[in-house]
Amino acid sequence: MKLTVSPAPTIAARGFTLIELAIVMFIIALLLGGMLLPLSAQQDVRSFGDTQKRLAEARDALLGFAMANDRLPCPAIAGSNGLESLSSPGVCTNPYDGFLPTATLGLSPVDAQGYLLDAWGGESVNRLRYAITTANSSAFTTQNGMKNTGMTILVPDLQICSTGVGMVTPGTATAACAANTSLATDAVAVIYSLGKNAGTGGTGNDENHNPNPQSTVAADRAFVNAPQGTTFDDQMIWLSKSTLFNRMVAAGRLP
Numbered sequence: 001m002k003l004t005v006s007p008a009p010t011i012a013a014r015g016f017t018l019i020e021l022a023i024v025m026f027i028i029a030l031l032l033g034g035m036l037l038p039l040s041a042q043q044d045v046r047s048f049g050d051t052q053k054r055l056a057e058a059r060d061a062l063l064g065f066a067m068a069n070d071r072l073p074c075p076a077i078a079g080s081n082g083l084e085s086l087s088s089p090g091v092c093t094n095p096y097d098g099f100l101p102t103a104t105l106g107l108s109p110v111d112a113q114g115y116l117l118d119a120w121g122g123e124s125v126n127r128l129r130y131a132i133t134t135a136n137s138s139a140f141t142t143q144n145g146m147k148n149t150g151m152t153i154l155v156p157d158l159q160i161c162s163t164g165v166g167m168v169t170p171g172t173a174t175a176a177c178a179a180n181t182s183l184a185t186d187a188v189a190v191i192y193s194l195g196k197n198a199g200t201g202g203t204g205n206d207e208n209h210n211p212n213p214q215s216t217v218a219a220d221r222a223f224v225n226a227p228q229g230t231t232f233d234d235q236m237i238w239l240s241k242s243t244l245f246n247r248m249v250a251a252g253r254l255p
């Protein structure tokens with residue numbers, strides 16, 4: 001029997017260079033890091049982002065409603081099945097402590113009672129909340145109220161503060177932010193979620209100024225949008241006077 005011998009490789013086998021190894025290690029570290037981020041944390045990131053998206057969609061719907069109806073809707077209340085709640089034409093029963101009137105706006109998806117939820121859960125505490133200014137004798141919620149009052153006279157008065165610490169006369173009609181903590185002093189409407197802790201939170205010095213079910217402060221025109229953290233997880237956006245007027249003028253509904 002004749003044995004055949006393979007020829008020796010002509011190119012010498014070489015190892016990895018340090019740089020190549022470093023790149024591989026870096027990629028592995030990235031992959032591991034992604035996998036090790038706890039599933040619950042990934043879910044939280046998703047819920048936060050989805051809620052932000054729903055808030056933005058709600059604000060768009062409010063602008064559309066304003067252009068079609070020459071007014072903004074009143075908040076819904078528990079038991080109104082997602083419909084706005086008025087005590088007389090243009091006058092809201094719960095301007096500062098109601099829910100987004102999802103049925104009035106025709107938004108979806110909604111829960112069984114007709115309310116749009118945030119992405120943090122399916123309970124009634126997860127309903128998106130909505131507040132509207134009552135300034136200028138409820139001109140913003142009265143049909144043609146904005147047109148009849150005039151843009152230079154309209155002064156929406158919802159206050160958005162960066163902290164609840166030192167807030168002026170909380171729980172009253174003149175509630176306002178402490179000095180140098182105003183994010184907005186002339187918001188027309190505020191839309192917000194009570195965040196992940198909706199069922200159990202709302203008692204901290206910042207969250208208790210938003211009308212949580214657990215709130216120790218009566219509903220008023222001042223809201224807090226503090227940095228996200230362990231004691232504050234509400235998610236909030238607001239509709240500014242400038243944005244509203246800009247769209248209304250572009251649509252030919254103002255002045």
Ligand SMILES: [Ca+2]
Nearest residue numbers: 194195233234
């Ligand atoms: Ca909260």
Ligand SMILES: [Ca+2]
Nearest residue numbers: 209210220222
């Ligand atoms: Ca408040």
